[in-house]
Amino acid sequence: MSRIPEAFADGPAFVPYLAAGDPSYEASVEYVEALERGGADLVELGLPFSEPIAEGPTIQEAVVRALEGGMTPTRFFEFVEDLDVSVPLVCMTYYNLIYQFGRRETGEPGPEPFVRRAAEVGIDGFVVPDLPAEEAGPLRAACDEHDCDLVFIVAPTTRGERLERIMEQVSGYVYVQARLGVTGARADVSDQTAESLSRLSRWDVPKAVGFGISSGENARDVVAAGADGVIVGSALVDIVAEGVEEDADATTVAERLEATARELKEGALAGENVTGPERT
Amino acid sequence: MSTGTFGRYGGQYVPEALMPALEELEDAYERYVLENEDGFLDDFEERIRDFGGRPTPLQHAEQLSARYGADVYLKREDLLHGGAHKLNNALGQVLLAKYMGKERIIAETGAGQHGTATAMAAAHLDMPCEVYMGRRDTNRQRPNVFRMRLNGATVTPVDTGRGTLKEAISETMRDWATTVETTHYVIGSVVGPHPFPAMVRDFQSVISREARAQIQEQAGRLPASVVACAGGGSNTMGAFAEFVDDEEVALFAVEAGGSSLQVDEAAGVAPNSASLSTGSEGVLHGARTKLLQDGDGQIVESHSVSSGLDYSGVGPELAYLVDEGRVTPVNVDDDDALAGFHRLSQEEGVIPALETAHAVAWLEDATPEQLGDCVVLTVSGRGDKDLESVIEETAKRDVPNAPEMDVFGGGL
Numbered sequence A: 001m002s003r004i005p006e007a008f009a010d011g012p013a014f015v016p017y018l019a020a021g022d023p024s025y026e027a028s029v030e031y032v033e034a035l036e037r038g039g040a041d042l043v044e045l046g047l048p049f050s051e052p053i054a055e056g057p058t059i060q061e062a063v064v065r066a067l068e069g070g071m072t073p074t075r076f077f078e079f080v081e082d083l084d085v086s087v088p089l090v091c092m093t094y095y096n097l098i099y100q101f102g103r104r105e106t107g108e109p110g111p112e113p114f115v116r117r118a119a120e121v122g123i124d125g126f127v128v129p130d131l132p133a134e135e136a137g138p139l140r141a142a143c144d145e146h147d148c149d150l151v152f153i154v155a156p157t158t159r160g161e162r163l164e165r166i167m168e169q170v171s172g173y174v175y176v177q178a179r180l181g182v183t184g185a186r187a188d189v190s191d192q193t194a195e196s197l198s199r200l201s202r203w204d205v206p207k208a209v210g211f212g213i214s215s216g217e218n219a220r221d222v223v224a225a226g227a228d229g230v231i232v233g234s235a236l237v238d239i240v241a242e243g244v245e246e247d248a249d250a251t252t253v254a255e256r257l258e259a260t261a262r263e264l265k266e267g268a269l270a271g272e273n274v275t276g277p278e279r280t
Numbered sequence B: 001m002s003t004g005t006f007g008r009y010g011g012q013y014v015p016e017a018l019m020p021a022l023e024e025l026e027d028a029y030e031r032y033v034l035e036n037e038d039g040f041l042d043d044f045e046e047r048i049r050d051f052g053g054r055p056t057p058l059q060h061a062e063q064l065s066a067r068y069g070a071d072v073y074l075k076r077e078d079l080l081h082g083g084a085h086k087l088n089n090a091l092g093q094v095l096l097a098k099y100m101g102k103e104r105i106i107a108e109t110g111a112g113q114h115g116t117a118t119a120m121a122a123a124h125l126d127m128p129c130e131v132y133m134g135r136r137d138t139n140r141q142r143p144n145v146f147r148m149r150l151n152g153a154t155v156t157p158v159d160t161g162r163g164t165l166k167e168a169i170s171e172t173m174r175d176w177a178t179t180v181e182t183t184h185y186v187i188g189s190v191v192g193p194h195p196f197p198a199m200v201r202d203f204q205s206v207i208s209r210e211a212r213a214q215i216q217e218q219a220g221r222l223p224a225s226v227v228a229c230a231g232g233g234s235n236t237m238g239a240f241a242e243f244v245d246d247e248e249v250a251l252f253a254v255e256a257g258g259s260s261l262q263v264d265e266a267a268g269v270a271p272n273s274a275s276l277s278t279g280s281e282g283v284l285h286g287a288r289t290k291l292l293q294d295g296d297g298q299i300v301e302s303h304s305v306s307s308g309l310d311y312s313g314v315g316p317e318l319a320y321l322v323d324e325g326r327v328t329p330v331n332v333d334d335d336d337a338l339a340g341f342h343r344l345s346q347e348e349g350v351i352p353a354l355e356t357a358h359a360v361a362w363l364e365d366a367t368p369e370q371l372g373d374c375v376v377l378t379v380s381g382r383g384d385k386d387l388e389s390v391i392e393e394t395a396k397r398d399v400p401n402a403p404e405m406d407v408f409g410g411g412l
């Protein structure tokens, strides 16, 4: 069984993202563990793909660093096995890597071997930003077979029939994209969040909001607007990038990540206590 | 549930934010392009004639015919406004965007020909236009960068990766994901998510529609073979579309063999762009198609002396037609392409784009059985944009039929 429901069981979840292997395998292991100490309820681990079309510059550069550091799907599975964390883990990657792993294992491309292996090492679910509901049939089937969840992104542009189609397929949580565009930290959190959440009010999966959240205050606002979780990527990847630029040691960077994680988690918790008109 | 597939290829592999825009585009494509709503096609035909200069001639190439012992005809897309077949698609899509009420045009470009065509079409139809181009390509194709800017477009260099078309496409998709509500992305080839591959093919199929009628009028018959260069495949699909049902016409897609057909997995580089001949099935830039990738599914960088062919993927319909055995993929390396460039220039007085030069060069390799007695070759574009590269690349190697290069001094 996927452990994802545990992440959302006790109040608002803090869901950080890091690119696995950025900037090196060893440092990255430390960073993920630091996030858990800082209060992560679930971690999204990016498996780097050479053409990350849904990412902004911050994560794109992280992907380049991780690839240069030697991250591959096979190394990724080792990475997950090496992690000493107890929170649920979601693999975030692009479809071609999932699809080609099948060719490697069986001679024919297809998603099942990747999902099987991921489930074995302790991955609970997947986010695949270039795989819309229309194309997700084979991956959905493999996830069902191996008790993994398949998370879908709902964008500000998603409406009508598309919402229904996604609702039928989504499990674990729904990733609510707070604004149009690609990933990247922003100072404010869009009004679109509340509007997007209201469109999903009937959905019975947790709603985690991401794209642009960078501070405890943002996290608080998003939860106050009705989110069940906050997803934070670029703001954390920025800390890793800074460490690379300053040539800081991994322990220092891990401490910074832990502190920022704590601030974000506390922000999310504070959002739960906001009452009155702000809470929708 | 997948839509817009060609056998196992095609589909729509894009971020969710773009899916509604693809639905909107599919609807517009069906209404305006397939059903001629509001007289869209009449408007398009008038503009591609008066602004674009269609129809382009089908020229009997006398020296090549003598050389190969077959009647060789050149479909002269180099004479289209802008100097390449790219205007057929760019004008079609910019006009469609206008009919759809979009306010802004974005595009990516490799050789700069698609960017130039889009910038021209956008200026013609009074739409603001931004073109993404790999940094390396901006250096290789300076005349086209200047032409785009002359037409009022913003050219944005892309520094990621090797700075070629693949990176420019990724960057344009990022822009589109941010601005999708007001912006139309004019994809430059028969690649990307549905409906782009079908729609771009339809706009480009004017090439084979004209060529088919012209050859019947001029030669009183269908050709034995059609030869066209393939990067993303828009020239190829345009040249083949109206012949696909004529089983007796052989179709040859000429890819860039670069410097070698081997992939260097460790470096993540393919020293070629021959995805039809050497690639494997995968998912890139919105479609399932044949790709240059490593064993893990990471996309490897392609290479070609010609920036318009320098792409790691290819159109899904072309991949399908190759699997079906209807289209034969062949390739020509950088050295031979340069020889082809000089040959067409000397023998026929037509200076081809380096992309086209690959198709010309393949005539040397082809067997008489493959070519048959009557050949149509599309001159997809003219070579003015490539002169700097040709001077530099010719000086680097021994091209037997090149003019004396010393007079150009120090390689330039």
Ligand SMILES: Cc1ncc(COP(=O)(O)O)c(C=O)c1O
Pocket (backbone or CB within 6 Å): B084, B085, B086, B110, B111, B112, B113, B114, B188, B189, B190, B229, B230, B231, B232, B233, B234, B235, B236, B307, B308, B309, B353, B355, B356, B380, B381, B382
């Ligand atoms: C003159 C010319 N021919 C061919 C191509 C290759 O593209 P496609 O295969 O889409 O026709 C290009 C691309 O820029 C081009 O400029």
